[in-house]
Amino acid sequence: MQTTGLLRRTKLRRIGSAVLILLLLAGCTGTPDGNGTAAKPKDNNAGTKADSSHNSGGSAKAVTADAVDPQPSTVFYEVFVRSFADSNGDGIGDFKGLTHKLDYLNDGNPDTDSDLGIGGIWLMPINPSPSYHGYDVTDYREINPDYGTLDDFREFLNEAHKRGIKVIMDLVVNHTSKEHPWFKEAAAEKSSSYRDWYVWAEDSGRATSGSSAAGSGNPWHSVRGDHYLGIFWEGMPDLNFDNPEVRKEMTETGQFWLEQGVDGFRLDAAKHIYEDLQTDKSQATTDKNVAWWQEFRSGLKEVKPDAYLVGEVWDPSAALIASYLDGALDSGFNFSLAETILSSVKNEKDANIPFTLERSYKLYGEKSGGNFVDATFLTNHDQNRVMTQLEGDLPHAKMAASLLLTLPGNPFIYYGEEIGMYGAKPDELIREPMRWTQDDSDGQTTWETAVNNAGKKALSVKEQIIDPASLLSHYRKLIQIRNEFPALKDGAILEYETDQPGITAFVRATKDQAVLVVHNLTGGKLTFTLNSNQADGKSFAKLLAETSEGAELSGNMLVIPAYSTAILE
Numbered sequence: 001m002q003t004t005g006l007l008r009r010t011k012l013r014r015i016g017s018a019v020l021i022l023l024l025l026a027g028c029t030g031t032p033d034g035n036g037t038a039a040k041p042k043d044n045n046a047g048t049k050a051d052s053s054h055n056s057g058g059s060a061k062a063v064t065a066d067a068v069d070p071q072p073s074t075v076f077y078e079v080f081v082r083s084f085a086d087s088n089g090d091g092i093g094d095f096k097g098l099t100h101k102l103d104y105l106n107d108g109n110p111d112t113d114s115d116l117g118i119g120g121i122w123l124m125p126i127n128p129s130p131s132y133h134g135y136d137v138t139d140y141r142e143i144n145p146d147y148g149t150l151d152d153f154r155e156f157l158n159e160a161h162k163r164g165i166k167v168i169m170d171l172v173v174n175h176t177s178k179e180h181p182w183f184k185e186a187a188a189e190k191s192s193s194y195r196d197w198y199v200w201a202e203d204s205g206r207a208t209s210g211s212s213a214a215g216s217g218n219p220w221h222s223v224r225g226d227h228y229l230g231i232f233w234e235g236m237p238d239l240n241f242d243n244p245e246v247r248k249e250m251t252e253t254g255q256f257w258l259e260q261g262v263d264g265f266r267l268d269a270a271k272h273i274y275e276d277l278q279t280d281k282s283q284a285t286t287d288k289n290v291a292w293w294q295e296f297r298s299g300l301k302e303v304k305p306d307a308y309l310v311g312e313v314w315d316p317s318a319a320l321i322a323s324y325l326d327g328a329l330d331s332g333f334n335f336s337l338a339e340t341i342l343s344s345v346k347n348e349k350d351a352n353i354p355f356t357l358e359r360s361y362k363l364y365g366e367k368s369g370g371n372f373v374d375a376t377f378l379t380n381h382d383q384n385r386v387m388t389q390l391e392g393d394l395p396h397a398k399m400a401a402s403l404l405l406t407l408p409g410n411p412f413i414y415y416g417e418e419i420g421m422y423g424a425k426p427d428e429l430i431r432e433p434m435r436w437t438q439d440d441s442d443g444q445t446t447w448e449t450a451v452n453n454a455g456k457k458a459l460s461v462k463e464q465i466i467d468p469a470s471l472l473s474h475y476r477k478l479i480q481i482r483n484e485f486p487a488l489k490d491g492a493i494l495e496y497e498t499d500q501p502g503i504t505a506f507v508r509a510t511k512d513q514a515v516l517v518v519h520n521l522t523g524g525k526l527t528f529t530l531n532s533n534q535a536d537g538k539s540f541a542k543l544l545a546e547t548s549e550g551a552e553l554s555g556n557m558l559v560i561p562a563y564s565t566a567i568l569e
Contacts, residue, residue, distance in 0.1 A: 374409030
């Protein structure tokens, strides 16, 4: 029952959110710190363009006249091959091991529910590299020999595609390795044709000072008396994208991997192609970056017109991210949303997520002509793991998953997130071996000592897959629910206000279906009153799905158990 005080607080909260969204769109929030069984989808359309006609009026189930574009989506799974599954006993994950584990991710059979049910895989770097992580490449058209051969990779792709899984790979074009033959020659011979493939202070008349836009201090590094640009560290010299030969080489590299069968790319450091120094942060620099990615996409279309491109644009500004959706990328990772989800579940308090997303997506839709899909996630390989950030709280981890998997966009799950793996920086400790069993068998990798995850009870796939109350079972159930209902999988989002700070509610809608999603973020049972004055008067009278038994809908009153989600139609 709403009181005058509650109504006043709700209005004030919305006014505050309106101010926040204006700051977010303008980019004024500061900079990031760093870096029945449901059927599975038969057509995983990651990156598929949203059809603006879905928003036209006349549908009996249309939620509002100005509904934002739907976002056809699938659930992606981020894999660090080195840590995932070892096939030959050398302790290092490889493509044969990953291929063997595909049925865990999606067995391709819509009649089973024992697999996770994902529809896409993002592979962290798979090219040869002197570093364990692979983000400094020495050969753009080969496979890291630790992971197998190009034939092993092709076999993995074939098996993934048989199961309806799309595969995108990390493409690191901002810089090469210091050990790349191009750089070695460029450093050794000023007359080399590769000299201008990199940025040299002495050749370009630039000062060897300034602060890196990537936050790594002075980006200039010395070799043989000259200074080259490397905004991340000295082992990663930046390529010179003002050189048309560099752009041509990288476009042809993208085409090469598409010809092997990949479905698209995760583009590392996408905003740093021309953003070298802190002083480069401007719309003019962004425009140069966007122009390059537009050129890149144009080249990819010659091979695969529907290649999916998701960029690492680590920035809180929705307006800046929108720039990259203009004929360049399909998606930019939503770092701000990830932080908000984790904060919301940890504090057990609504954070107005649908309010922010609805307005951001309108901006994205306008900039992209409706051709965008959000890339949502909780954490990735550059951040402390979810379970560590949530201090081991299983109900909070489940609620974070529930929010992620009921929001629009392509949700990305970092490997091991679904079983609650722990990890805090340094980076090696957030990229520990995937936990298949307690006794390190069944493909367990051992390249890195499992400091955070070894020996913990119930922290393995084998233990959790048979436990209906486990985090893994929760992820499987949420993905099954998401895949079953078109509005939940592909629909737009519209806010649904509530006067209860412990509840987050929103509508997901396509042309033909609308569902109301209600999350109880708290540890107590709550009663939620549906409001017929919201969602264009749409009434939600049927309980479609729930994550915990005990939800009850009677008239306009929904009783929802602690730490649970209910979906109504």
